[in-house]
Amino acid sequence: MAPTLQYFLLMLGSSLGVYQLGAAAGNFRGLWFFPRLGLTYLGGFAILGATYIWFFTCADLKMNANDGEVEGFEQLYLFLAGAALALVVTYLVSSVVNYRWVKADGDPVIGKGLEDLKWHTVFHAIAYRWRNRKRGK
Amino acid sequence: MTAPDSGISEWLTGLVGKCSVCDHLIGFIANDFFMPVTMSMVMLFLWFGIRNPVQRKRIHYGVMCAAGSLGFANLAVHISNRVVEFDPWARPFEVHESAHRAAETLFYFPHDPSFPSNAAACTFGAAFGLLFYHRKASIPLFAIAVLFCFSRVYAGIHYPLDILGGAAIGFGIALFTYGLMRFLWWLPDFFYAAARKVYLA
Numbered sequence: 001m002a003p004t005l006q007y008f009l010l011m012l013g014s015s016l017g018v019y020q021l022g023a024a025a026g027n028f029r030g031l032w033f034f035p036r037l038g039l040t041y042l043g044g045f046a047i048l049g050a051t052y053i054w055f056f057t058c059a060d061l062k063m064n065a066n067d068g069e070v071e072g073f074e075q076l077y078l079f080l081a082g083a084a085l086a087l088v089v090t091y092l093v094s095s096v097v098n099y100r101w102v103k104a105d106g107d108p109v110i111g112k113g114l115e116d117l118k119w120h121t122v123f124h125a126i127a128y129r130w131r132n133r134k135r136g137k
Numbered sequence: 138m139t140a141p142d143s144g145i146s147e148w149l150t151g152l153v154g155k156c157s158v159c160d161h162l163i164g165f166i167a168n169d170f171f172m173p174v175t176m177s178m179v180m181l182f183l184w185f186g187i188r189n190p191v192q193r194k195r196i197h198y199g200v201m202c203a204a205g206s207l208g209f210a211n212l213a214v215h216i217s218n219r220v221v222e223f224d225p226w227a228r229p230f231e232v233h234e235s236a237h238r239a240a241e242t243l244f245y246f247p248h249d250p251s252f253p254s255n256a257a258a259c260t261f262g263a264a265f266g267l268l269f270y271h272r273k274a275s276i277p278l279f280a281i282a283v284l285f286c287f288s289r290v291y292a293g294i295h296y297p298l299d300i301l302g303g304a305a306i307g308f309g310i311a312l313f314t315y316g317l318m319r320f321l322w323w324l325p326d327f328f329y330a331a332a333r334k335v336y337l338a
Contacts, residue, residue, distance in 0.1 A: 022185025113333030
């Protein structure tokens with residue numbers, strides 16, 4: 001596997017795990033992949049740990065970051081790409097998994113950005129915001 | 138020319154080979170991936186992992202400052218190495234036999250100048266950037282920076298002075314980034330508002 005692809009997958013996998021850990025610590029239930037807090041922590045650690053173990057046992061750790069293997073700026077954009085894709089995956093999966101858990105018209109805390117995700121999934125929050133905009137609220 | 142503190146480097150790299158567990162561990166810490174990736178992951182975790190909205194907002198601005206400092210520090214070292222071509226002394230592994238053996242065992246032989254340490258500038262830049270907004274949250278970043286930089290000296294890649302120089306650049310750049318964020322206050326505010334729209338802040 002190409003070193004750049006390996007590095008991208010490292011960023012993608014570890015970001016996915018860290019988003020779960022962050023969502024658990026911040027109590028953003030709308031981002032959880034798992035039904036309980038403990039499971040979300042466990043799942044986050046498992047995703048992060050598995051990705052780290054895979055990368056750091058498979059990759060050539062002595063590859064020279066300045067010699068065209070995975071250069072410094074390449075590391076930056078691969079990190080940004082991996083973290084962004086992981087965020088999209090987190091939004092999609094958590095919205096599907098938690099579809100039945102929240103009511104779109106439930107808690108009124110909407111319009112406060114990330115805070116909304118304590119009681120809503122991303123899809124619900126967007127749908128709620130969109131409906132209110134159409135109603136002119 | 139050798140660095141004034143080359144004796145410390147010679148002594149420290151002389152320890153390589155005496156404890157294989159320590160060598161494996163420090164070699165693992167020294168590589169180009171483990172600590173930088175872990176530092177990024179700590180910042181991502183801090184972005185989402187705070188329950189209190191007021192504290193979280195401070196951390197978000199701190200992480201923006203840390204990320205900006207990291208980028209500017211990288212650029213500053215790049216300018217020093219490639220544009221100004223400031224290269225006061227050779228790498229430790231080019232001068233001392235023990236450092237050569239250490240670098241061969243634990244790392245590889247980089248070609249860019251020894252001073253200042255890019256690793257120190259970037260990691261300390263990020264840590265100081267976060268420190269200006271949230272003292273407690275910056276502790277893990279400082280721990281990562283110290284471990285990473287120590288491992289680079291142990292691996293015969295840098296002299297302690299390279300690390301100190303890099304850390305000083307990191308501090309200066311973080312201060313500059315903090316000032317820039319205060320002066321151009323509308324820019325981080327704009328990013329924050331945009332992030333709120335997509336449930337990132």
